[in-house]
Amino acid sequence: MKSLGELKALREVVVAGIGITRWGVYPEQEWYDLGSEAVLLALKDAGMEFRDIQAAFCGSCYQGVGSGHQALAEIGKTGIPIVNVENACSSGSSAFRLAYQQIATELYDIVLAVGFEKQQHKGFIPSTAFRPWERLLGYNVQPANYAKGVVRYMEDYGATIEDFSLVTVKNRRNATMNPNARFQQEVTLEEVMSSRMIAKPLRLLHCCPLADGAAAAILCSRDKLKNKDRAVTVAASVLASGVYGEHETAGGSIKFPPAVGMVELSVRQAWELSGYGHEDMDVIQVYDAMSPGELWDIEKLGFCRPGQAPRLLREGVFDIGSRLPVNTDGGLMGRGHPMGATALAQIIEVVTQLRGEAGPRQVAGARVGLAHSMGAGPNSVVTILKR
Amino acid sequence: MVTAEKKQFPVLPGAWTTPSAPGEKPHLIGSRCPACGEVFFPRKPKGRCTHCQHDGLEEIKLSRQGKIFTFTVVTQPPGGGYYHGPVPYAFGLVRLPEGVYVESPLVADDLDALKVGMDVELVIGKVWGDSEGNELIGFKFRTVQSARKKEAAGEIAR
Ligand SMILES: [Zn+2]
Numbered sequence: 001m002k003s004l005g006e007l008k009a010l011r012e013v014v015v016a017g018i019g020i021t022r023w024g025v026y027p028e029q030e031w032y033d034l035g036s037e038a039v040l041l042a043l044k045d046a047g048m049e050f051r052d053i054q055a056a057f058c059g060s061c062y063q064g065v066g067s068g069h070q071a072l073a074e075i076g077k078t079g080i081p082i083v084n085v086e087n088a089c090s091s092g093s094s095a096f097r098l099a100y101q102q103i104a105t106e107l108y109d110i111v112l113a114v115g116f117e118k119q120q121h122k123g124f125i126p127s128t129a130f131r132p133w134e135r136l137l138g139y140n141v142q143p144a145n146y147a148k149g150v151v152r153y154m155e156d157y158g159a160t161i162e163d164f165s166l167v168t169v170k171n172r173r174n175a176t177m178n179p180n181a182r183f184q185q186e187v188t189l190e191e192v193m194s195s196r197m198i199a200k201p202l203r204l205l206h207c208c209p210l211a212d213g214a215a216a217a218i219l220c221s222r223d224k225l226k227n228k229d230r231a232v233t234v235a236a237s238v239l240a241s242g243v244y245g246e247h248e249t250a251g252g253s254i255k256f257p258p259a260v261g262m263v264e265l266s267v268r269q270a271w272e273l274s275g276y277g278h279e280d281m282d283v284i285q286v287y288d289a290m291s292p293g294e295l296w297d298i299e300k301l302g303f304c305r306p307g308q309a310p311r312l313l314r315e316g317v318f319d320i321g322s323r324l325p326v327n328t329d330g331g332l333m334g335r336g337h338p339m340g341a342t343a344l345a346q347i348i349e350v351v352t353q354l355r356g357e358a359g360p361r362q363v364a365g366a367r368v369g370l371a372h373s374m375g376a377g378p379n380s381v382v383t384i385l386k387r
Numbered sequence: 388m389v390t391a392e393k394k395q396f397p398v399l400p401g402a403w404t405t406p407s408a409p410g411e412k413p414h415l416i417g418s419r420c421p422a423c424g425e426v427f428f429p430r431k432p433k434g435r436c437t438h439c440q441h442d443g444l445e446e447i448k449l450s451r452q453g454k455i456f457t458f459t460v461v462t463q464p465p466g467g468g469y470y471h472g473p474v475p476y477a478f479g480l481v482r483l484p485e486g487v488y489v490e491s492p493l494v495a496d497d498l499d500a501l502k503v504g505m506d507v508e509l510v511i512g513k514v515w516g517d518s519e520g521n522e523l524i525g526f527k528f529r530t531v532q533s534a535r536k537k538e539a540a541g542e543i544a545r
Contacts, residue, residue: 133399133429136523137492137514138461138470139478147459148479155457155503200460200475244438251456251480251488255425256438 017046035071088375092344175334211336472515
């Protein structure tokens with residue numbers, strides 16, 4: 001295993017090109033249509049050809065065997081190694097991390113990461129993250145598992161359901177400035193608070209919408225860049241899985257709660273690798289599959305103490321133009337959630353912001369940013385990017 | 388009168404004791420680590436402690452009463468077609484005196500009245516039945532208030 005010093009000395013990896021489809025509901029399109037579209041957009045953005053790609057990592061959750069091969073076959077077949085990556089809602093960022101590692105360790109110079117998902121749009125996703133007996137008892141309702149955390153958080157910190165509703169309001173507002181987001185219309189606090197109850201106390205508009213979509217990034221060593229002006233450097237890419245005893249959906253250990261949780265573990269490593277700290281972040285994308293998740297994530301990443309995020313949200317601290325803009329592209333809540341693509345879209349938004357190409361949602365002068373995804377398992381991926 | 392044969396199946400085989408004498412009540416079965424003291428529910432049939440990796444967990448009877456640590460009331464049917472019970476339904480984490488959380492269905496006269504910290508006690512019984520006559524037998528925790536009321540009405544046999 002490499003030491004921290006050795007990891008820091010690995011070859012620089014840059015993001016050369018990004019591509020994202022307009023996320024929404026596309027009954028007539030399959031994952032390979034969406035995936036190949038995103039790849040072509042990323043190639044164009046990078047000024048590269050498909051034959052330049054030396055290896056590919058393809059993130060998805062429910063697309064089945066060889067789905068990445070199918071998506072890339074829409075463009076061409078060049079004999080390169082293709083690996084399909086399933087890491088729940090962190091599949092896209094996990095694919096990105098694998099691509100990053102291949103270049104950092106000098107195995108390859110130009111590698112593709114792509115994520116895609118064609119959703120089933122009827123009701124809840126019957127997640128394989130639950131054991132058969134848990135499904136028989138009806139535990140396989142993702143909003144319900146968040147709701148258990150919400151009830152506890154309200155109990156512990158005096159947060160209200162209005163706090164979580166304001167996350168939705170902010171992210172839906174940001175989404176109106178992102179042409180690729182599924183939702184293009186704002187919602188009011190009243191609309192969120194009166195939407196249909198799903199799992200008490202969480203309502204429909206506390207849950208992110210599903211979507212069909214894809215996102216892609218082309219990573220390379222600096223010498224392979226076609227356009228050096230728009231390059232963004234990967235300062236850290238860290239993946240962690242669960243630690244013993246942490247409160248997850250089924251409760252943690254009462255006797256042996258962990259000293260450091262999974263998210264804290266991953267972000268700590270990202271700070272060590274990048275040399276950055278909280279105060280250096282100009283923009284962050286966090287994991288808001290459910291609106292409360294955004295607040296918890298901000299706290300677990302260490303941007304404020306536990307229980308403080310609701311107050312900071314009300315003060316507007318997480319708005320574009322304020323101290324710490326969060327989920328500037330609308331997050332999962334506004335953008336939608338094609339599971340294999342989501343975590344890559346978070347990274348792409350940071351890249352877009354650091355390039356200064358985010359249009360009306362641009363964070364002025366953004367130089368460094370962070371994207372954090374989570375997924376069933378559990379897993380946690382922190383990606384830090386710098387200009 | 389001919390009644391269709393009902394097929395009962397336990398949600399998790401071996402998860403609770405079956406009373407052998409009148410007046411005895413069922414208990415959930417957990418696992419306890421003799422090395423580190425950690426307690427698990429459901430029990431771990433393979434006998435390995437996932438906290439300290441000790442091989443050789445002991446089975447213990449867990450307390451029948453606990454407190455609601457957190458919960459939710461689900462108001463939309465879950466996907467996948469696995470669950471055939473009523474909607475809305477409640478489930479959550481029950482904290483037992485042994486120092487373990489049990490994730491369990493929760494039952495009460497009024498699901499809207501469920502609160503964190505409420506006293507609950509174990510019930511073994513039907514969780515749901517499907518259209519083909521299959522019955523899922525499982526554990527659930529009932530608010531002590533509701534349980535006392537039903538006991539008085541003679542609805543709870545054990
Ligand atoms: Zn142990």
